[in-house]
Amino acid sequence: MDRVTxxxxxxxxxxxxxxxxxxxxxYPHMKQSTREKVLKAIQELGFTPDQIARSLNMRKTSSIGxxxxxxxxxxxxxxxKVIISQARKSGFDVILTDTEHESVNLEKSIxxxxxxxxxxxxxxxxxxxDSKTRQFAETGFPVVFYNTNIHEDIGxxxxxxxxxxxxxxxxxxxxxxxxxxxxxxxxxxxxxxxxRLEGFKEALKEYDLPFDKHLIKEFDVSSNGxxxxxxxxxxxxxxxxxxxxxxxxxxxxxxxxxxxxGLQIPDDISVIGFDNINISANPFINLTTISQQHRRMASxxxxxxxxxxxxxxxxxxxxxxxxxxxxxxxxxxxK
Amino acid sequence: MDRVTxxxxxxxxxxxxxxxxxxxxxYPHMKQSTREKVLKAIQELGFTPDQIARSLNMRKTSSIGxxxxxxxxxxxxxxxKVIISQARKSGFDVILTDTEHESVNLEKSIxxxxxxxxxxxxxxxxxxxDSKTRQFAETGFPVVFYNTNIHEDIGxxxxxxxxxxxxxxxxxxxxxxxxxxxxxxxxxxxxxxxxRLEGFKEALKEYDLPFDKHLIKEFDVSSNGxxxxxxxxxxxxxxxxxxxxxxxxxxxxxxxxxxxxGLQIPDDISVIGFDNINISANPFINLTTISQQHRRMASxxxxxxxxxxxxxxxxxxxxxxxxxxxxxxxxxxxK
DNA sequence: ATGAAAGCGCTAACAC
DNA sequence: GTGTTAGCGCTTTCAT
Numbered sequence: 001m002d003r004v005t006x007x008x009x010x011x012x013x014x015x016x017x018x019x020x021x022x023x024x025x026x027y028p029h030m031k032q033s034t035r036e037k038v039l040k041a042i043q044e045l046g047f048t049p050d051q052i053a054r055s056l057n058m059r060k061t062s063s064i065g066x067x068x069x070x071x072x073x074x075x076x077x078x079x080x081k082v083i084i085s086q087a088r089k090s091g092f093d094v095i096l097t098d099t100e101h102e103s104v105n106l107e108k109s110i111x112x113x114x115x116x117x118x119x120x121x122x123x124x125x126x127x128x129x130d131s132k133t134r135q136f137a138e139t140g141f142p143v144v145f146y147n148t149n150i151h152e153d154i155g156x157x158x159x160x161x162x163x164x165x166x167x168x169x170x171x172x173x174x175x176x177x178x179x180x181x182x183x184x185x186x187x188x189x190x191x192x193x194x195x196r197l198e199g200f201k202e203a204l205k206e207y208d209l210p211f212d213k214h215l216i217k218e219f220d221v222s223s224n225g226x227x228x229x230x231x232x233x234x235x236x237x238x239x240x241x242x243x244x245x246x247x248x249x250x251x252x253x254x255x256x257x258x259x260x261x262g263l264q265i266p267d268d269i270s271v272i273g274f275d276n277i278n279i280s281a282n283p284f285i286n287l288t289t290i291s292q293q294h295r296r297m298a299s300x301x302x303x304x305x306x307x308x309x310x311x312x313x314x315x316x317x318x319x320x321x322x323x324x325x326x327x328x329x330x331x332x333x334x335k
Numbered sequence: 336m337d338r339v340t341x342x343x344x345x346x347x348x349x350x351x352x353x354x355x356x357x358x359x360x361x362y363p364h365m366k367q368s369t370r371e372k373v374l375k376a377i378q379e380l381g382f383t384p385d386q387i388a389r390s391l392n393m394r395k396t397s398s399i400g401x402x403x404x405x406x407x408x409x410x411x412x413x414x415x416k417v418i419i420s421q422a423r424k425s426g427f428d429v430i431l432t433d434t435e436h437e438s439v440n441l442e443k444s445i446x447x448x449x450x451x452x453x454x455x456x457x458x459x460x461x462x463x464x465d466s467k468t469r470q471f472a473e474t475g476f477p478v479v480f481y482n483t484n485i486h487e488d489i490g491x492x493x494x495x496x497x498x499x500x501x502x503x504x505x506x507x508x509x510x511x512x513x514x515x516x517x518x519x520x521x522x523x524x525x526x527x528x529x530x531r532l533e534g535f536k537e538a539l540k541e542y543d544l545p546f547d548k549h550l551i552k553e554f555d556v557s558s559n560g561x562x563x564x565x566x567x568x569x570x571x572x573x574x575x576x577x578x579x580x581x582x583x584x585x586x587x588x589x590x591x592x593x594x595x596x597g598l599q600i601p602d603d604i605s606v607i608g609f610d611n612i613n614i615s616a617n618p619f620i621n622l623t624t625i626s627q628q629h630r631r632m633a634s635x636x637x638x639x640x641x642x643x644x645x646x647x648x649x650x651x652x653x654x655x656x657x658x659x660x661x662x663x664x665x666x667x668x669x670k
Numbered sequence: 671a672t673g674a675a676a677g678c679g680c681t682a683a684c685a686c
Numbered sequence: 687g688t689g690t691t692a693g694c695g696c697t698t699t700c701a702t
Contacts (some may be wrong), residue, residue, distance in 0.1 A: 003394075005679055021681055031687060051450040051681035052391050056694050059338075061387065063430070063451070066344060072613070073421060077412035084406060084433045093447060096431040098419045112428060116398070174694045185435040259618050278407070282587060283594050284619045294445070340695055351673045356697055366671060388695035391678050 004045045013041035024049050028164040055117065063093045064305060065113035069101045069125030070123055073249065079146070079298035083122060086302050090120070101187075103127045110136055120305045126150055127189045142308035144303035144316070147294075148190045156308065158300045158318040162192050165322030166199030166244070167206070169272050169290050172324055173242045174207045177332045178267055178270065182215045182233055182240040184226060193246050196274060200244060216241060219250070224302070225256035226250070234261060234269075241269060241333035248273040248280045251287055255329070270330040288330040291323040329333040337639055340378045348376035359384050390452065398428045399640060400448035404436045404460030408584065409612040411459055414481070414633035418457060421637050427454070436522075438462045445471055455640045461485055462524045477643035479651070481636040482629075483525045491643065493635045493653040495627040497527050500657030501534030501579070502541070503623050504607050507659055508577045509542045512667045513605065517550045517568055517575040519561060519585055528581050533611060535579060550575060554585070561585070562592035568605075569596060576604060576668035583608040583615045590664070599668040611660050623665040626658040 006020040013020070015034060022030060041047075055061040066083055068076040080096065087094050095113060099105035106126060110133065113121055120142035126133050130150055137143045137155035145157035173181055181204075188194045197216070204211050217229050233239055241318040245251035251273030258265055265271055273280060273289035280287040297320060304316045341355040348355070350369060357365060358373040376382075390396040401418055403411040415431065423427050430448060434440035441461060445468065448456055455465055456476035460466050472478045480492035508516055516539075519600060523529045532551070539546050552564050569575055580586035586608030592598055595615035600606055608615060608624035615622040639651045 003679090007679075017679090018681080018690080019688060022688085025681085029687065034687080048446070048450055050391075050452065050679050051385060051395065052452050053694090054681075056385075056387050056391050056679080056696085057681045059694075070416070071406075072409075072413045072416035074407075074409065074412070077409065078407045080412075080431075081405070081407035081433060084431060085435065088432065093430050093432065093451065095428050096415075096419060097423065097428065098416060100420065111383070115383055116428065117385060117387045256618050279614055282620070283591050285617070338695090342695075352695090353674080353697080354672060357672085360697085362671095364671065369671080385695050388678090389697075391680085392695080392697045394678075 003050070005048045006047070006049065009038065009041045009045055009047050011317075012045060013038045059117075061117045061119060062091055063095055063116070063118045064119040064309075065109070065118040066094045066096045067099060067106060067109050067113075067121065067123045067125070068101055070094070071096065071098045073278060075147075075247075075249075075275055075294060077300075079124065079294050080276060082295050083302045086299060090306055092306075099125060101125060103130055103133075103241045106130070107132050119143070120309045122146060122301050122305055124148065125190065128191055128194060135275065140173030140312065142305055144295050144301045144308065145304045147292075148192050150191070156304060156314075156316045158297055158304065158320065159192065160297070160322055161321050162292075162322075163199035163202065165274060165292065166196040167203040168322050168324050169220045169244055169274070170200060170203035170207065172288070172326075173244070173270060173272065173330065174209070176242075176270065178242040178329060179209060179333075180215070180231075180238065180240040181242045181244055182207070183217070183244045183246070184229065184254060185216070186250060188218055190192040193250040196246050208310075212270035220300065226253045227260060230254060230257040231261060234263065242330070243269055243271050245273050248277050248287060248289055251280075251289070252285070255285070255287075264330050266331040268334065270333070272330055276325050280325075286327045286329065288327045289325050291325050293320055293323070296320070338385070339382045340488065341382070341384065344376045344380055344382050347380060348372045359416060359628065367583040369656065375652075395453075396452045396454060397426055398430055398451065398453045399644075400451075400453040400456040401429050402434060402441060402444050402448075402456065402460070403431070404434055404457045406431065406433045409614060410482075410582075410584075410610055410629060414459065414629050414636075416635035417630050418637045421634060425641055427641075434460060437462060438465055438468075441465070442467050445529060446570045449476065455479070455644045457636050457640055459483065460525065463526055463529060475647065477640055479636045479640045479643065481632050482627075483527050485526070491639060491649075491651045493632050493639065493655065494527065495632070495653075495655050496656055497530030497627075497657075498534030498537065500609065500625045501531040502538040503657050503659050504579055504609070505535060505538035505542065507623070507661075507665065508579070508605060508607065509544070511577075511605065511665060514544060514668075515550070515573065515575040516544070516577045516579055518552070518579045518581070519589060520551070520553045520581040521562065521585060523553055531581050561588045562595060564593040565589060566596060569598065577665070578604055578606050580608050583610045583612050583624055584624060586615075586624070586664075587620070590622075595618070601664050603669065605665040605668070607665055609639070615660075616662070621662045621664065623662045624660050626660050628655055628658070631655070 009020045010017045050308050084094050095303035097109040123145045124147045134150050149157040185197050186193045273287045276289045344355045347350045419429050432444040458480045459482045469485050484492040518535050520532050521528045580589050608622045611624045611626035
């Protein structure tokens with residue numbers, strides 16, 4: 001069962017291949033009768049144009065690449081949703097790759113996507129100062145980073161003002177009366193988490209809170225070290241009254257650990273997250289958090305990419321404003 | 336800045352295009368010196384082979400398609416993760432499309448993917464008896480359904496024994512002492528949800544529980560009708576003591592509605608879900624549910640697809656066994 | 671061990 | 687309006 005080609009259609013319809021092509025591409029100036037002849041032949045043979053051949057010829061694939069750190073992470077799933085749906089409306093398919101947070105996989109993905117001649121790439125997870133990716137972004141190939149970037153002076157991106165986000169969070173806690181706040185970060189290889197930590201530190205200064213490096217911990221999201229950390233903190237003579245998690249996912253782990261220790265949230269400790277993924281609004285979780293408007297972020301990223309694809313040599317950067325989402329895991333400290 | 340091609344490399348290295356091709360493809364019988372010459376030219380020109388041209392020639396794209404109903408739904412995100420990671424290990428990229436649960440989008444996706452000459456397609460959401468998709472699956476194109484199928488006699492698939500799953504759930508509730516169980520289904524256009532409802536009904540018979548059609552409701556996942564339904568049920572003289580949700584997502588909504596009504600779970604009502612997505616294990620949710628081993632399901636789906644791609648004319652069907660995941664949203668009924 | 675030439679399935683001038 | 691021809695960037699016989 002060989003593939004049926006436009007040549008076969010042409011023969012069957014008694015026309016040239018060019019005419020078949022014209023029908024496929026809705027070329028207007030054609031005799032209605034020949035168009036119908038061709039359409040009929042296409043029907044009968046069950047012909048579907050080979051987009052690969054088409055792409056080779058036209059030097060456009062109508063595909064873009066989307067690279068994320070972990071598609072099973074709701075943040076990426078929810079942003080991918082937006083990008084994929086919106087891309088389809090503009091006639092693009094998306095090749096999705098998951099780096100599992102390994103920068104070597106990012107590089108491989110880029111290579112593979114470029115080889116497949118995608119027209120642009122959206123990248124959700126990139127290490128700070130990743131030199132290969134930086135180099136690539138500077139070739140002029142349409143690339144948009146979102147969520148994380150390499151550096152504020154490199155490439156096109158749409159990110160949150162993460163520093164400010166952390167400050168908004170600290171402000172909220174301080175206003176509730178908290179004076180001793182622990183901070184639990186994910187890996188600092190990403191600009192967003194690193195920015196948040198910076199913001200946290202700056203906020204401490206602004207509110208004249210003492211800086212205690214033991215109150216700050218860098219962890220993997222999944223790490224059960226979080227539980228150990230929490231326990232150690234709470235056993236101190238003067239324990240923190242609030243925990244600031246650098247992401248909602250981390251906050252969930254903190255909440256879980258707190259529960260294991262028999263601590264009530266928010267009565268015993270306040271917990272605040274960062275991202276505002278969908279599930280955080282669930283009433284059984286109901287996490288106070290900082291929104292980074294991630295769906296909007298994704299939408300802008302795609303829009304910008306399409307712009308870059310159309311017009312070379314643009315440069316587009318967006319920095320979104322954080323927003324406090326007040327829910328029920330934070331309250332005034334005990335006593 | 337024109338693309339650099341293998342022809343350019345050939346010229347620069349002073350060899351033929353064929354030789355460049357041989358280098359790219361690691362053809363063994365070559366003089367070491369010419370290989371190095373070519374490699375050097377590739378380096379200097381920054382040449383990356385055009386996979387589109389390659390695909391056209393070799394009739395293989397090293398891409399597969401993955402079609403899901405909603406990638407922001409954790410079930411699909413978590414299964415997509417498995418499929419994408421595993422596919423990459425076998426040298427395949429995946430083009431992901433999201434149908435937003437519209438069967439017309441499924442059909443368009445298939446068309447687009449076939450046009451792009453993917454080597455196979457994995458489909459996570461298909462309506463019962465969808466005739467176009469059925470037709471397509473019967474052409475012999477490598478297709479594997481998972482999670483839902485068209486009919487048990489059609490196509491290749493890996494699904495759960497959903498009927499049995501529902502029975503396992505009812506058994507659990509009955510053993511706890513529940514005699515009046517409400518059932519909240521999602522749309523019945525999918526084989527999995529429809530199978531679960533069937534299983535629920537059969538289980539009622541098996542345990543001699545009275546069938547009351549008012550206890551069964553078909554809803555959209557997001558529907559706030561669920562809240563209305565729950566309220567109506569609880570205002571009855573003899574309200575149900577347990578609610579069986581056809582998916583974890585639906586169960587979350589039920590839990591939410593229960594909380595709004597001031598009902599304690601599991602003390603006032605028991606709730607059981609279906610799927611066992613990651614977040615269900617969160618201690619603040621801690622949902623009793625039926626596992627469909629979704630990651631394993633995804634892994635098998637990909638494996639089977641790869642088999643189909645290698646060997647035509649196979650026929651592979653897997654039906655996985657459900658498993659009760661006992662957590663804390665179910666207990667003995669009051670009184 | 672390497673080169674020449676044909677061809678994958680389509681589109682795009684250019685003719686008529 | 688439609689056909690002819692060349693070519694997109696590779697791989698693959700077939701020579702040598």
